[in-house]
Amino acid sequence: MIPLLFGITIISFAMMHLAPGEPSVVGQELNPRISAHDIERLRSYYGLDKPLSVQYWRWLKRLVHLDFGNSFSADSRPVIDKIAERLPVTLWINVLAILLILAVAIPIGVASAVHQDSWGDRIMTVLVFVGFAIPSFWLGLMLMIGLGVNLNWLPISGIHSYGWQHMDFWERQRDLVRHLTMPVLVSAIAGLAGMSRFMRSGMLEVIRADFITTARAMGVPETRIRYRLALKNALLPIITLLGLSIPGLIGGSVIIEQLFSVPGMGQLFYQAVLSRDYPLIMGITVIGAVLTLLGNLLADVAYAWADPRIRHGGKG
């Protein structure tokens, strides 16, 4: 965990410094008559004249205090403030997407496994393949055209309606839910396909296990076997898969937030990329990686909590 964290900072730092053009050069572009002396002054101001190891150490020390420096943009606010105000929306959308994935994919996967090779199972298999292949932003566009433009059921951009400040509490919540429905749905689609497929194969594997055969031989009712014994064991790998799916969800938020004009971290990142706001880019990249790491750690802890074989350090 800690070495990984170090590695993440080293990769981010290396990327920042391997990139062509440092801040002083950026200044030079703006002012072609800048003198060599001034460039030196700028370099020492940013600490760019020090050896890389010293620069890395300084950067790391500031990182520990969550100080990612100031944004290059006109407001030059601290990067961490900019991220902090954008992060909640992104987290909300992703958490809701994960909940939606779990709520829909697990029953579908179990049903497909229990009724293997039935028509329902076959249709689900086809849908899973389509779900894997569908570009999320295109699905978003289609939903926008269908539900937003043609039927006018859901708003197609932003997270608040015009004049939401004047609504009462419940109206505001309803407004927010209406705005978040499509982004959450679109974020969830790839995960839905993956998770239901995974659940199906996990369930199929467990059903063939020896202890299930034993339970059948002992006369345990089939429903109890399926939905208590088998399901419990098939659910375990889902935890790991959830942990693994976090980078994809966070990465996908760039496209989804851009598509639906959601003011979240993904949109902030996109704007940072367009304006080459390096401190902001690096800050978000590090935070994204740390979030992933946290997600994996949570998954490991949850796995240990759910699986006594791992908790007691035995061999699985």
Added chain:
Amino acid sequence: MTRSQAALAFCRRHPMLVAGGIIVGTVSLLALLAPWLAPYDPTDINVKAILLPPSWQHWCGTDTLGRDVFSRMLYGARVSLAVGFVAVGIAMLIGILLGAVAGYGGKLADSLIMRWTDMVLCFPTFFLILAVIAFLKPSIWNIMIVIGLTSWMGVARLVRAEFLSLRQREFVLAARATGIPAVRIIGRHLLPNAMGPILVSAILGVAGAVLVESGLSFLGLGVQPPNPSWGNILTEGKDNIQIAWWLSLYPGLAILVTVLGYNLLGEGLRDYFDPKMSGRP
């Protein structure tokens, strides 16, 4: 059994492989023959034919500059497939190299390379790609390189796992005992035996790269207009979502079908190589 009966039996047994093969073959053919098939020049601006809905003259309608969307999609197929193949080629090269060293080079190399792989896996790939694109300029070459540089991790792990199990097998031990150099053992004995899973992952990788390229182009950070790409036609679709549904519908369908084809082909091949594994995700 006659030849046609055998072919039919093969289709029955490997429906995914056949369906994937047909889709991939058709899309590749359309891309290759784009200059002969396209009814219009993909960059030809025609102010008299702006935003026309699909008709017999323009099968998929026209865009905001009066360009024929169908022709642009044909040329877009070339872009998507080229990016897919080159990016996957780069990823395979890095992945196989690192995986081979990790799987055959001893404990130290293994743990170093695998830690490195874990670290890179922590970064949301799309963030990494966007961050690098921000430093470089968005162009088709940079996109190929960047997607390649950020998608080798799966192959590296796969090759390592294959090598670790293969190196214990008798024929490899025998080769080592006769003093054949490691590079030759890897090239002659290990790689050919791991080729099946590598091929499967390469084909699935093309599907992934096509998706990423279209996403990048959709964000305006990929293939730059006026060059056509499925992703950047969709950007126009988004900008004209209230009035021109055809700009959004068709390029997306093209992406969907292409990615589906490569996924089916990959999964089908996996089953073909290793029937035991069928039914796995």
